[in-house]
Amino acid sequence: MRCGDFRETYAEDMAIFETSFARRMLFLFLGVLLLLPTFASAFWLDIGNRILIAVIAATGLNILTGFTGQISLGNAAFLSVGAYATAVFAGKWGLPFPVVIPLAGLVTAAVGMVFGIPSLRLKGLYLAVATLAAHFVIEFTITHWESVTGGVNGTSVPPARIGGLDLGGDRRLYYLVLALAVGLLLFAKNLFRTKVGKAFVAIRDQDISAEVMGVQVFKYKLLSFGVSSFYVGVAGSLLGYQAGIISPENFPITVAIDQLGMIIIGGLGSILGSIFGAVFITLLPELLRLVTGSLADSFPQLTTLFASLKMGVFGLAIVLFLVFEPDGMAARWHTIRNYWKLYPFSY
Amino acid sequence: MALLDVRHLILHFRGVAALSDVSFEVAPQTIHAIIGPNGAGKTSLLNCISGVYRPQRGQVHFEGKDISGLNPAQRTQLGLARTFQNIALFKGMTVLDNLLIGRHTHQHSGVLGGGVYWGPGQREEIAHREVCEDIIDFLEIQHIRKKVVGTLAYGLQKRVELARALALEPKLLLLDEPMAGMNAEEKEDMARFIVEISEERGTTMVMIEHDMGVVMDLSHRVTVLNFGERIADGPPDEVRKNRLVQDAYLGEQHGIFE
Ligand SMILES: Nc1ncnc2c1ncn2[C@@H]1O[C@H](COP(=O)(O)OP(=O)(O)O)[C@@H](O)[C@H]1O
Ligand SMILES: [Mg+2]
Numbered sequence: 001m002r003c004g005d006f007r008e009t010y011a012e013d014m015a016i017f018e019t020s021f022a023r024r025m026l027f028l029f030l031g032v033l034l035l036l037p038t039f040a041s042a043f044w045l046d047i048g049n050r051i052l053i054a055v056i057a058a059t060g061l062n063i064l065t066g067f068t069g070q071i072s073l074g075n076a077a078f079l080s081v082g083a084y085a086t087a088v089f090a091g092k093w094g095l096p097f098p099v100v101i102p103l104a105g106l107v108t109a110a111v112g113m114v115f116g117i118p119s120l121r122l123k124g125l126y127l128a129v130a131t132l133a134a135h136f137v138i139e140f141t142i143t144h145w146e147s148v149t150g151g152v153n154g155t156s157v158p159p160a161r162i163g164g165l166d167l168g169g170d171r172r173l174y175y176l177v178l179a180l181a182v183g184l185l186l187f188a189k190n191l192f193r194t195k196v197g198k199a200f201v202a203i204r205d206q207d208i209s210a211e212v213m214g215v216q217v218f219k220y221k222l223l224s225f226g227v228s229s230f231y232v233g234v235a236g237s238l239l240g241y242q243a244g245i246i247s248p249e250n251f252p253i254t255v256a257i258d259q260l261g262m263i264i265i266g267g268l269g270s271i272l273g274s275i276f277g278a279v280f281i282t283l284l285p286e287l288l289r290l291v292t293g294s295l296a297d298s299f300p301q302l303t304t305l306f307a308s309l310k311m312g313v314f315g316l317a318i319v320l321f322l323v324f325e326p327d328g329m330a331a332r333w334h335t336i337r338n339y340w341k342l343y344p345f346s347y
Numbered sequence: 348m349a350l351l352d353v354r355h356l357i358l359h360f361r362g363v364a365a366l367s368d369v370s371f372e373v374a375p376q377t378i379h380a381i382i383g384p385n386g387a388g389k390t391s392l393l394n395c396i397s398g399v400y401r402p403q404r405g406q407v408h409f410e411g412k413d414i415s416g417l418n419p420a421q422r423t424q425l426g427l428a429r430t431f432q433n434i435a436l437f438k439g440m441t442v443l444d445n446l447l448i449g450r451h452t453h454q455h456s457g458v459l460g461g462g463v464y465w466g467p468g469q470r471e472e473i474a475h476r477e478v479c480e481d482i483i484d485f486l487e488i489q490h491i492r493k494k495v496v497g498t499l500a501y502g503l504q505k506r507v508e509l510a511r512a513l514a515l516e517p518k519l520l521l522l523d524e525p526m527a528g529m530n531a532e533e534k535e536d537m538a539r540f541i542v543e544i545s546e547e548r549g550t551t552m553v554m555i556e557h558d559m560g561v562v563m564d565l566s567h568r569v570t571v572l573n574f575g576e577r578i579a580d581g582p583p584d585e586v587r588k589n590r591l592v593q594d595a596y597l598g599e600q601h602g603i604f605e
Contacts, residue, residue, distance in 0.1 A: 010476045011469065187462035194461030194468050195454040202437055202448045209435040212397060214423035214452035214515065227458055 016189050033178060037171045045170040046242075047286055052174075052181040053238045054278035058262040059188050059271060060231025065260070066268035067192065068224040069204030070119050074112070074131035076255035077138035078229050081108045082236020083246045084142060087155045090241075096162035097241070101180070104237035105230040111138070112229025119221045135253055143248050154247025157240040170242065177238050184231060189271050191227070200224050201269070261314060265321045267328025276329040284317070285310045348411060350375045350551050351519055356395055356405035358388075358575075365391040366402065367575045373519070373568075378545050378552045380562045380583075383572035384595060389555045390432055392572065393521050396553070397429045398422045409519070424452050428517035430508045432524045432555075438497035442488060442507050445496055446479040449514025453478075479514055486510045486540060502533040509540065513548075520544070522554040526561060534558065541565060563587065571595070 007013045017023040036048060057079060064070050085104040089095045095103070115134035122130050142149045149155055159168030160176060167173045191197040199220045202210035211217050240246050262281045267273020288310055292302045302309075325332055349372035358366040365388045373379045381389050394400035396407055398419035406415045414422055428449075437445050454475060460468045483492050486506055491499060496507055505525060512520055525541065526534045538561055544550050556562050562569060562583065569586045571579040573595040579586050586592055 010473045010480075014469075014472060014476070190464035190468065191458065191462045194464065194472055195451060195456050196458050196461050198444065198448050199451055201440070201444075202451075205437040205439055206435055208399065208419075209431075209437065210448070211419045212399070212423060212429060212435070213448050213511070214420050215448075216418075216420045223458065 014193060016186075016193075030182070034175075037174050042170060045174055047282065049170050049174055049177050049238075049242055051279055051282045052177045053235050053242070054259075054262065054282045055181050055275050056184055056238070057232050057235035058259055058266065058274040058278040059185060060228045060235065061259050062263045062266075062268065062271070062274045063188060063191075063200070063231065064224050064228035066263050066270065066273070067197065067204060068200040068221065068228075070116070070221060070224060071124060071128040072131040072225075072228070073128050073253070073256045073260070074115055074134040074138075075232055075259045076251045076253055077135040078108050078112055078232040079236035079239060079255065080142060080246075080248070080251035081111050081138060081229075082233035083157070083240035083243075083250070084149055084155070084236075085233065086237040086240040087157045087246060088148060090158055090160075091156060097160035097167070097176070098162055100160075101234055101237045104240075105233040108233025108236065109226040109230040112225045112232070113222050116222050116225030119225070120218050132253075135256060139248060139251070150247070152248060154245055154249075156245050157243065159244075160241045167241070173238075173242060177242075180234060180238065184234065185271060185275070188231075192271070196220070196223065196227075204269070258314075261318050263328075264318055265328055267330030270328060270330035272333065273328045273330035276333070280317075280329070281314070284313060288313060349373060349408075350410060351396070351553070352408040352411075353392075353396065354406045354408065356392065356402045356407075358391055358395060358400060358402040364575045366395065368405075369572065369575070369577045370405075371570045371577065371580055373551060373553055375551055376545070376549050377567040378541065378554060378565050380566035380569045381553060381555045381572065382557070382559070382562055382569060386574075387572040388575040389572055390523055391575075393429065393523050393553070393555060397427055397521055423515060423517075426518035427521065428512040428515040428519070429521035430505075430512050430523055430525060432527065434501075434504050434508055436496045436504060436508055436511065439495065441493050441495055442483075442499075442510070443476075443479060443492045445507060445511045446482060446514045447475065449511045450475040450478065452515065478516075482510050482513050485543075486513075487536075502529045505529065505533075506537070506540075509537075513544065513550075517550060520550050520552045522552060522556075524555050524557060526556060526558060534561070538565060 017026065037045060040048065057075065061072065061075050064072050082104045085107045086100055089100040089103055090097065115131060118130040119127055143152055159166055160173060161167065167176050192201070199210065199215045202213060202215055203217055203220055207217055239250070243250065258281055262277030263274060264277070265280055266275065266277020289306065292306050292309065296303050321328060351373040353372070354370050356366045356369045369388070369392060381392060383389050391400060395402045398417060406413050408414065409422070409425060409427065414425065437448065454471055456468045456471050483489055486509065488503070488506060488510060491503060496504060499507065509522070509525060522541070526537050529537065541552065541554070542565060545552060554566065566583055568581065569579070569583050570577060571586060571589070571592050578591045578595060579589045
């Protein structure tokens with residue numbers, strides 16, 4: 001029986017996984033994820049890729065909104081920047097994906113930092129409106145800069161390639177997406193146990209106090225916009241590779257709202273929460289589709305209602321979480337885990 | 348040379364004069380008390396020194412340099428630290444994390460070093476964790492190091508805030524009513540810590556305090572404010588006898604110097 005755990009060094013005390021049991025479970029889970037392409041259908045692999053991409057984007061948004069306290073509605077636009085940057089770097093310039101993806105992340109980081117400048121003066125709702133403006137500015141630019149973006153008709157992205165290696169198709173792309181998701185999650189987790197991440201959280205909790213602790217608040221807010229947008233840019237890049245063809249229609253404002261929903265439902269300021277939220281919000285419409293699809297014979301009007309049904313359930317889920325579990329699924333997970341850790345002596 | 352030199356500060360809030368031409372100097376390795384009735388401008392003065400408020404006139408010199416144009420973070424980087432009258436800890440974080448944020452200006456790892464972690468990032472974290480643990484031992488808060496600050500009693504929170512300020516390893520520590528709201532035993536502990544910080548670490552302190560007994564015991568020099576004006580400045584014994592000071596306090600409390 002596991003009856004608690006003891007640590008002898010600071011390094012142990014600062015480890016990500018509190019017990020070796022947790023670490024083993026995680027490796028098991030990763031093993032299953034690695035084997036997924038060998039047995040999953042094309043349908044589920046597509047969903048798997050979309051979930052992992054959403055995990056990366058939601059983690060990015062959580063870094064900015066959940067950990068640094070800067071609300072952003074610019075995520076759909078930042079995703080599009082990453083995707084279009086990929087179209088240019090891979091499609092027009094023919095660069096290989098190990099160069100394209102980080103480059104797309106960096107371009108998006110730069111764009112994100114520019115649109116983060118209003119955070120010097122604006123907070124909360126006002127900043128949200130400013131980032132909403134960023135969304136429309138970027139959308140406008142993309143629809144009108146036709147020579148580069150193809151305007152409303154969109155543009156194509158070639159499969160992810162380097163040398164003879166071709167990661168076209170969901171099955172092969174999956175490994176790349178999984179590797180990047182795991183790497184970026186680990187990076188984020190590390191970030192928040194070191195200086196920069198702690199400064200982000202300090203700004204969220206008490207900006208005056210943070211400043212008195214020597215944190216250059218504006219610099220770190222911009223840095224947070226940068227790191228966050230880098231994640232979103234990488235997600236956008238993968239989205240471009242996965243879709244093959246991108247157009248402004250892929251990045252409506254509802255995508256940004258979906259992402260906010262992910263981190264609210266999963267847990268603001270929690271890496272684990274970004275994962276839960278991304279899985280939940282990506283699977284939700286698919287499950288709804290399955291349900292409405294199977295009921296379509298007896299209730300044909302359901303399929304036409306699907307779009308509004310999706311929004312309704314999405315809204316309801318957010319409201320329910322805000323009311324009953326404001327700290328998100330991650331908090332619930334921790335409660336359950338702590339209960340089992342000392343089971344049956346969990347009082 | 349004075350470590351801190353405050354010159355002719357003037358600060359108004361829409362007609363209210365919080366500070367009218369206040370000057371004073373703080374010698375290195377001393378405990379300098381600032382006293383005065385409620386609303387005298389003591390907190391405002393501390394805010395001007397730490398950069399939270401910008402005075403309309405006057406300068407603040409630290410180690411001979413004019414720091415009037417610097418923001419609070421820049422002043423902290425030069426060696427200033429402070430606590431707040433109403434406690435401004437990161438309430439949702441643990442005691443340890445609060446202290447670790449105090450190490451911010453001493454750490455160098457950036458986004459990459461921190462995100463990659465294994466290697467320089469981890470070494471740095473461990474080194475600074477050790478500094479924080481020393482402070483935790485010094486202030487006797489080992490038992491609460493993993494507790495979330497918001498759940499702690501008021502007196503302990505005050506102590507944690509002092510710990511966080513110490514984590515900055517400041518040259519000058521500004522304390523705004525460090526003993527307010529504490530019981531006698533907690534006050535005694537706090538007084539002991541302040542003396543030890545001064546004697547063992549050689550940290551210079553500016554302390555706002557209401558308890559005259561504490562002020563007379565601990566401080567090397569006292570500046571007295573009343574309605575935003577400096578009405579006295581000198582060693583505690585001298586200030587105690589000052590006519591103006593006794594008048595200023597008459598309305599508030601009788602016989603406070605007894
Ligand atoms: N941020 C502020 N806005 C408006 N008035 C202020 C502000 N801070 C202080 N004051 C005013 O300045 C005067 C001095 O206040 P303060 O410095 O807090 O006094 P003390 O700390 O000595 O009790 C008071 O009249 C107070 O109302
Ligand atoms: Mg005050």
